Amino acid sequence: MIYREAGDFKTSYAKDQQTFPIAFDRWGYFITLAFAFLVVPFIINDYWINAVVLPFLIYAIAAIGLNILTGYCGQVSLGSGGFMAVGAYAAYKLMTGFPDLNIVFVIFLSGGITALVGMLFGLPSLRIKGFYLAVATLAAQFFLVWLFNKVPWFYNYSASGQISAPERSIFGYAVTGANALPAVSYLFCLCFVVILAWAARNLTRGANGRKWMAIRDMDIAAEIIGVNPLKTKLTAFGVSSFYIGIAGAMLFAVYLGAAEVGEAFGISKSFLILFMVIIGGLGSIFGSFAGAAFMVLMPVLLKNVMVGQLGWPTDLAAHFEFVIVGGLIVLFLIVEPHGLAQLWRLAKEKLRLWPFPH
Amino acid sequence: MNAIDSYITPDGRTIGAPVMEMKNITLRFGGVVAIKDISFDIREGEIRAIIGPNGAGKSSMLNVMNGFYHPQEGEVHFRGEKRGPMRPHQIAHQGIARTFQNIALFKGMSTLDNIMTGRLTHMKTGMFSQIKWWGAAQREEVENRELVEKIIDFLEIQTIRKTPVGRLPYGLQKRVELGRALAAEPKLLLLDEPMAGMNVEEKEDMSRFILDVNDEFGTTIALIEHDMGVVMDIADRVVVMDYGKKIGDGTPEEVRTNQDVIDAYLGVAHD
Ligand SMILES: Nc1ncnc2c1ncn2[C@@H]1O[C@H](COP(=O)(O)OP(=O)(O)OP(=O)(O)O)[C@@H](O)[C@H]1O
Ligand SMILES: [Mg+2]
Numbered sequence: 001m002i003y004r005e006a007g008d009f010k011t012s013y014a015k016d017q018q019t020f021p022i023a024f025d026r027w028g029y030f031i032t033l034a035f036a037f038l039v040v041p042f043i044i045n046d047y048w049i050n051a052v053v054l055p056f057l058i059y060a061i062a063a064i065g066l067n068i069l070t071g072y073c074g075q076v077s078l079g080s081g082g083f084m085a086v087g088a089y090a091a092y093k094l095m096t097g098f099p100d101l102n103i104v105f106v107i108f109l110s111g112g113i114t115a116l117v118g119m120l121f122g123l124p125s126l127r128i129k130g131f132y133l134a135v136a137t138l139a140a141q142f143f144l145v146w147l148f149n150k151v152p153w154f155y156n157y158s159a160s161g162q163i164s165a166p167e168r169s170i171f172g173y174a175v176t177g178a179n180a181l182p183a184v185s186y187l188f189c190l191c192f193v194v195i196l197a198w199a200a201r202n203l204t205r206g207a208n209g210r211k212w213m214a215i216r217d218m219d220i221a222a223e224i225i226g227v228n229p230l231k232t233k234l235t236a237f238g239v240s241s242f243y244i245g246i247a248g249a250m251l252f253a254v255y256l257g258a259a260e261v262g263e264a265f266g267i268s269k270s271f272l273i274l275f276m277v278i279i280g281g282l283g284s285i286f287g288s289f290a291g292a293a294f295m296v297l298m299p300v301l302l303k304n305v306m307v308g309q310l311g312w313p314t315d316l317a318a319h320f321e322f323v324i325v326g327g328l329i330v331l332f333l334i335v336e337p338h339g340l341a342q343l344w345r346l347a348k349e350k351l352r353l354w355p356f357p358h
Numbered sequence: 359m360n361a362i363d364s365y366i367t368p369d370g371r372t373i374g375a376p377v378m379e380m381k382n383i384t385l386r387f388g389g390v391v392a393i394k395d396i397s398f399d400i401r402e403g404e405i406r407a408i409i410g411p412n413g414a415g416k417s418s419m420l421n422v423m424n425g426f427y428h429p430q431e432g433e434v435h436f437r438g439e440k441r442g443p444m445r446p447h448q449i450a451h452q453g454i455a456r457t458f459q460n461i462a463l464f465k466g467m468s469t470l471d472n473i474m475t476g477r478l479t480h481m482k483t484g485m486f487s488q489i490k491w492w493g494a495a496q497r498e499e500v501e502n503r504e505l506v507e508k509i510i511d512f513l514e515i516q517t518i519r520k521t522p523v524g525r526l527p528y529g530l531q532k533r534v535e536l537g538r539a540l541a542a543e544p545k546l547l548l549l550d551e552p553m554a555g556m557n558v559e560e561k562e563d564m565s566r567f568i569l570d571v572n573d574e575f576g577t578t579i580a581l582i583e584h585d586m587g588v589v590m591d592i593a594d595r596v597v598v599m600d601y602g603k604k605i606g607d608g609t610p611e612e613v614r615t616n617q618d619v620i621d622a623y624l625g626v627a628h629d
Contacts, residue, residue, distance in 0.1 A: 208485060218463075223446045
């Protein structure tokens with residue numbers, strides 16, 4: 001009886017367009033934010049930050065990015081891993097080339113560079129669609145990984161072929177490098193996530209988002225109502241790659257600390273992000289979070305249960321994980337293409353009627 | 359016909375100078391000639407019908423008008439100017455909106471969002487103010503929402519405002535599509551069989567909406583319609599096409615008594 005919009009009438013169109021139209025949701029959101037900023041850093045242990053929370057935050061950014069391109073604008077991409085690599089290598093080159101540059105700028109600039117690269121690889125999308133576009137982005141994925149492997153300039157001619165993040169700090173606290181405290185890294189990532197999610201929400205709620213969705217739902221009709229298909233698709237590629245590039249830069253600089261391109265940003269990363277978007281829900285910012293949380297948490301939980309509790313060998317557990325993910329993807333594609341976000345919406349519908357089902 | 363001529367309709371509306379002139383349009387698809395040397399005009403404030411048997415080339419004509427097809431020969435003049443090669447989205451910005459014979463709504467969006475997309479040609483805030491949202495972008499959104507709500511009231515679809523259009527019955531989808539076109543506040547509105555597949559009641563509603571749009575907003579309308587009764591009721595002038603050729607052009611009365619038209623509809627069998 002608490003959760004509903006009764007007595008919560010919208011008196012203006014601006015109010016009707018709120019992100020969380022139901023007061024209960026709005027409060028839930030603020031409380032979650034306050035909790036994440038003020039409580040979590042003090043109660044969480046380093047294992048959880050490193051095994052779950054940091055990857056969750058960083059992958060959520062990447063998932064939002066891919067969701068903008070695929071979920072909102074309808075352009076399939078298998079190049080996310082490659083674009084993350086662009087962000088990572090851009091961050092590496094910027095950090096080593098300009099040691100005085102603030103890490104925040106480094107990360108935003110890396111996103112900007114990835115945006116340009118993404119738009120370049122998005123050019124074919126004007127001509128090709130669906131399956132063929134997916135293949136083209138797959139080619140981009142392999143090309144980018146090959147490029148970062150083959151051209152030593154990108155890894156500063158290091159003997160190992162790896163890139164590693166030097167220490168950078170803000171307000172005296174190290175956020176990259178070996179001395180970064182997990183709680184600091186966490187807060188650093190959280191700030192990015194909040195700002196980027198808010199920006200994505202704003203970009204998708206108004207005219208810009210409608211252009212993307214129009215192209216997704218029917219590009220011919222979109223053109224008839226005045227949407228320029230090339231420009232719209234390219235902005236989607238640009239914005240999406242911006243997010244994915246930032247995720248790549250953060251994965252490398254804040255989370256991994258050191259990376260080898262094929263291992264950190266290979267094709268499996270592209271699929272991981274795609275699965276997050278599919279399971280979480282295409283065309284939903286919330287879904288991007290849900291999908292990222294699911295894909296990050298599930299292996300940890302499965303491992304704890306299968307290896308920890310049941311005593312299975314690790315490799316069997318790892319294989320079993322593949323089976324579960326594969327099964328879930330198929331299930332979601334068939335039963336609920338809008339993913340966890342839709343299940344959540346349905347649950348809320350039920351809750352709104354509770355305790356009187358009619 | 360003199361370009362500055364204007365005329366008064368029997369019900370007292372003044373029809374002005376031509377908004378769009380089609381001059382000697384020929385459109386071919388490989389060997390098929392869909393439109394053969396057709397000329398006609400559409401005048402400010404009028405309801406112009408295009409009729410003809412199946413496959414006559416009516417939809418193709420509409421596609422030429424909004425730049426979807428490029429005719430091999432002939433010229434299109436819009437608001438006194440010859441139109442160069444243009445993409446459909448540029449033509450939309452010039453003020454031409456349309457609906458489709460097979461509904462072309464955005465299935466994943468609500469009624470409200472679909473009609474809001476019709477406002478895109480009027481929404482100009484840049485990407486950065488959209489990211490910021492508060493301020494220019496929100497103001498623009500609210501202003502346009504107000505106009506869209508008027509259209510929603512006008513079309514009597516308040517109750518389906520938030521429903522995804524894919525779930526709506528056919529007749530309502532047609533109405534939403536009309537709403538999306540109206541939202542653009544077009545100078546010329548093209549409707550491809552707005553009443554196809556509707557029952558009598560729905561047709562009456564739709565006829566009323568079309569007449570009201572024309573009357574209240576002064577919108578110039580070109581529409582394709584098969585139902586002769588409807589055409590006779592609402593059109594000011596009618597172009598008749600058959601096998602890509604123009605076989606009649608005039609008031610509904612003139613067209614109805616034209617022998618070529620009678621033959622095309624009754625005589626020679628078309629599949
Ligand atoms: N894109 C296309 N490619 C090839 N031929 C086409 C194309 N569009 C239309 N045609 C052909 O042009 C002719 C006219 O078609 P059009 O759709 O304009 O007819 P119509 O008058 O709208 O018919 P209907 O009443 O059935 O809608 C037909 O012979 C059709 O097959
Ligand atoms: Mg047709």
